[in-house]
Amino acid sequence: MTTGAQITLFNSLGRALQPFTPIEPGHARVYSCGPTVYHYAHLGNLRAYVFTDTLRRVLDWKGYRVTHVINITDVGHLTSDADAGEDKMEKAAAGTGKDIWEVAAFYTDAFKTDLRQLNILDPSRWSIATDHIDDMLDFAKAIEANGAAYPLDTGLYFDVTKVPDYGALAGAPPQDDGGVARIAEVEGKRHPADFALWRNSPLGETRQMEWDSPWGRGAPGWHLECSVMSIKYLGAQFDIHTGGIDHREIHHPNEIAQNQAFTCTSATGANYWLHNNFLVDRGGKMSKSKGDISTLQSLIDRGVHPLAYRLLCLSAHYRSELEFSAEAVSGALTRLRRLAIAVQALVDRHGETHFPLDRERLEGDLPKAATDLLTQFDAAVSADLMTPQALPLLDQAIASKALSLEEKLRVIASMDRVLGLGILDLRRADLRVRPVDALITEAEIDARLAERKEARAAKDFARSDAIRDELAAQGVEVMDGDPLGWDWRVTL
Ligand SMILES: [Zn+2]
Numbered sequence: 001m002t003t004g005a006q007i008t009l010f011n012s013l014g015r016a017l018q019p020f021t022p023i024e025p026g027h028a029r030v031y032s033c034g035p036t037v038y039h040y041a042h043l044g045n046l047r048a049y050v051f052t053d054t055l056r057r058v059l060d061w062k063g064y065r066v067t068h069v070i071n072i073t074d075v076g077h078l079t080s081d082a083d084a085g086e087d088k089m090e091k092a093a094a095g096t097g098k099d100i101w102e103v104a105a106f107y108t109d110a111f112k113t114d115l116r117q118l119n120i121l122d123p124s125r126w127s128i129a130t131d132h133i134d135d136m137l138d139f140a141k142a143i144e145a146n147g148a149a150y151p152l153d154t155g156l157y158f159d160v161t162k163v164p165d166y167g168a169l170a171g172a173p174p175q176d177d178g179g180v181a182r183i184a185e186v187e188g189k190r191h192p193a194d195f196a197l198w199r200n201s202p203l204g205e206t207r208q209m210e211w212d213s214p215w216g217r218g219a220p221g222w223h224l225e226c227s228v229m230s231i232k233y234l235g236a237q238f239d240i241h242t243g244g245i246d247h248r249e250i251h252h253p254n255e256i257a258q259n260q261a262f263t264c265t266s267a268t269g270a271n272y273w274l275h276n277n278f279l280v281d282r283g284g285k286m287s288k289s290k291g292d293i294s295t296l297q298s299l300i301d302r303g304v305h306p307l308a309y310r311l312l313c314l315s316a317h318y319r320s321e322l323e324f325s326a327e328a329v330s331g332a333l334t335r336l337r338r339l340a341i342a343v344q345a346l347v348d349r350h351g352e353t354h355f356p357l358d359r360e361r362l363e364g365d366l367p368k369a370a371t372d373l374l375t376q377f378d379a380a381v382s383a384d385l386m387t388p389q390a391l392p393l394l395d396q397a398i399a400s401k402a403l404s405l406e407e408k409l410r411v412i413a414s415m416d417r418v419l420g421l422g423i424l425d426l427r428r429a430d431l432r433v434r435p436v437d438a439l440i441t442e443a444e445i446d447a448r449l450a451e452r453k454e455a456r457a458a459k460d461f462a463r464s465d466a467i468r469d470e471l472a473a474q475g476v477e478v479m480d481g482d483p484l485g486w487d488w489r490v491t492l
Contacts, residue, residue, distance in 0.1 A: 002026060002063040003359070004375070005382035009240070010319060012248055012273040013169050017384060020272065022239045028064040030056060031230040031270065032123070033243035033251070034071040036222075037107035038092035040295045041114050043309065044279035045244070047322065050313040051276040051385075052242045053120040057418045058381045061359065068123040069233045072111075074104035075129050075209050076199070076222040087219070090207060100208040104130075114296045117306035119420040125233055129225040132232070133211050136220040139228045139262060140197040140213075148261035149197055152188040156198040156215045160191050163260045167193065169273055170249045195254055196221035223254035227262065227269065230255075236263050241270035248275050276318040283325050299329065305431050307421055308333040314387040314419060333431075334489055340426040342398045343412060350405045353424045355413040362414050369402035370411050377415055387419070394419065440474045449478070449487055 007020040022028050032052040035041055052070075059066045078085045093100040108128075115122075129136075140156055143149045148162035160166040186196075200216035201207045210217050230238065236259070243252060252273060259269040292298055296306055312332035316322040347353050356362050363374060373393050380389040397403070397411040409424070416423045448467055455463040468478045476488050 004062055004378035007058070007062065007382045008384055009272050009274060010384050011271075012171075012252075012275050013268060015171065018272070020239075022064065023235075023237065023271070026064060028059045028066045028240065029234040029238040030059075030066060030068045030240045030242065031226070031234055031238065032068065032070045032241075033226055033247055034073060034127075035107075035111050036073040036077040036088050037104045037111060038077075038088045039107060040297070041111050042294050043296060043299070043324065046114055046118065046296060046309070047279045047313050047318075048242070048244045048276050049115055049120050050118060050310055051274075051318040053118075053420060054314070054318070054381075054385055054387060054418070055240070055242065055274070056121060057420055058385060061414075061418050062378075062382070063359075066124070067234065069125045069127050069230065070123040071127045071129060071226060071229050072104075072108055073129050073222065073225065074100075074108070076220050076225065078222065087207075089209065093208065114306075117296060117300070118310045119307060119422050121420075127229040127233065129220070129229075130209065132225065132228055133220065135228045135232060136224050137198075137211075137213055139231075139258070140220070140224060143197060143258060143261045146261055146264055148257075150190070151215050152186065153200070153216075154186055154188075155196045155200045155218055155221075156213075157186070157189060157194045158197050158254070158257060158261070160193045160195075160257055163257045164266050166257050167253045169253045169256055169268075195223060195250075197224050197258070223251055223258060226251070227255045227258040230269060231259065231262070236269070237267050238270055240272045240274060242274045242276070245275040245277050248273075277321050279324050280321045281324045304329055304333055305336060307426070308336045311336050311391075311421060314391060317388055318385055330489055336421070336426075337428070337431045339394070339398070339421070339423055340431055341428055343423050344427060346398070346405060346409055346412075347424060350409055352409070355410055355424075357417070359414060359417075362410055366407055366410065367403070369400060370397075370407050373397050373400070373411055374414060377418075381418055390415070390418070394423075440471075440476065445471065445476055445488055452478070 008017045009020050010016070011018050020028075030052070032049070035045060049070075052068075056066050056068050074089060075087075077088045089100050089104060093103045096103065098106075140149065143158065144151075144156060149156050149158050151157075197220070198213050198215050198218055199221055200218035201210050207219065210219055230241065241252070241255075256268045260266055293302070296309060299309060300306055308329065309332070312328060313322065315332065315335075322328075363371070366374070373396060377390050377393045380386045380393065383389075394412065394415050397408055397415065400408060403411065413424060448471060452464050452467040455461075455467065471478055471488070478488050
């Protein structure tokens with residue numbers, strides 16, 4: 001049984017908000033483009049998985065059974081999505097002394113560790129590209145047999161003129177000027193937007209990852225794997241396909257074209273194509289200041305709890321750009337600590353953190369003040385996952401004077417199943433904040449602030465200011481008169 005408001009989702013195909021209706025009632029089938037495992041995931045990449053996790057949690061919370069597939073790209077992805085450049089995996093392995101399979105395994109593990117730290121649920125299936133080479137060969141052969149591909153010396157190429165409405169998802173026909181650059185890469189391509197289904201290894205070169213094919217020894221093109229694995233596990237037409245907005249112009253239109261050529265229909269694969277926007281770094285904070293801050297681990301190393309990054313993502317709508325800055329991260333961390341401390345106080349008074357996962361039992365017999373909050377929460381997350389509007393309702397539940405302790409905690413537990421902050425289990429100690437240089441502990445900060453308070457009480461303002469300046473030098477900003485009652489925060 002699905003409950004509450006009708007879910008609407010912004011479908012990039014058609015660029016419109018649409019009510020979500022799954023093909024099979026009560027069952028949502030979702031495919032998410034996964035990482036290319038040649039490097040640690042960038043924080044911007046991880047935003048895509050917080051988004052898909054939120055989608056999945058909302059569907060689940062509303063009573064849908066969810067089948068979710070995420071792929072691991074360990075072959076075929078070139079340094080340019082437009083079929084140009086070197087193979088990302090081969091390039092990463094070169095000169096490391098590790099073989100490409102070790103590189104892939106290492107960064108796959110690192111990626112999964114990042115997801116765990118962000119409370120991102122495991123998909124129903126991790127689908128690894130190199131486990132599906134035979135499926136990809138069969139798929140490419142079928143496309144060729146259907147007349148939508150042609151062989152060249154360099155591999156097998158998809159003919160984009162053979163499918164209806166190529167590039168409709170991108171919202172514009174393929175750019176000719178971009179195409180000129182692309183066509184120069186491969187002699188014999190018929191259309192600038194044609195792309196490799198199979199890429200032969202360069203003559204005289206042996207790759208670490210290569211397989212025999214009817215077109216020559218080589219490796220599958222990157223776009224092929226997502227068509228093959230989504231159709232294999234979710235069916236020729238399934239419900240939702242997600243990815244970063246950078247996939248809307250090339251990767252996903254190419255997937256759709258492959259799906260159409262494979263099925264000889266105009267079926268697009270997924271009914272809803274959802275794209276999250278970028279994490280933007282206008283201040284250059286992620287790459288320059290005080291070392292590299294571009295991975296989740298680099299934030300953790302600076303004393304930032306990983307769930308602060310999840311909260312930062314939730315505080316913006318997934319289709320909006322999200323500005324990355326020290327202030328934004330610090331603000332999210334402060335907000336997370338405030339939530340954790342408030343909820344921990346409730347839990348300590350009540351003595352219970354474990355509530356039923358079943359919504360009917362969790363929310364049964366709640367008073368109107370509670371169901372009103374949950375109804376508003378439901379309306380927000382059902383409206384194209386409007387998490388920025390849902391978060392303040394969690395604050396309202398915590399602060400509500402109309403609810404008993406038990407009722408508050410049940411509302412919080414229900415909301416957190418969507419938000420995924422693990423808020424009932426977060427402890428102040430988990431959120432202990434270390435300044436960047438790790439020269440000072442939280443206890444030391446508290447002691448210094450107590451001294452400062454004494455100085456102020458004695459009207460020794462010179463001493464009070466001196467303590468403030470010393471703390472600032474250690475990366476701790478003293479916050480006098482903060483409306484939320486915080487007395488200090490860490491500056492990154
Ligand atoms: Zn993909």
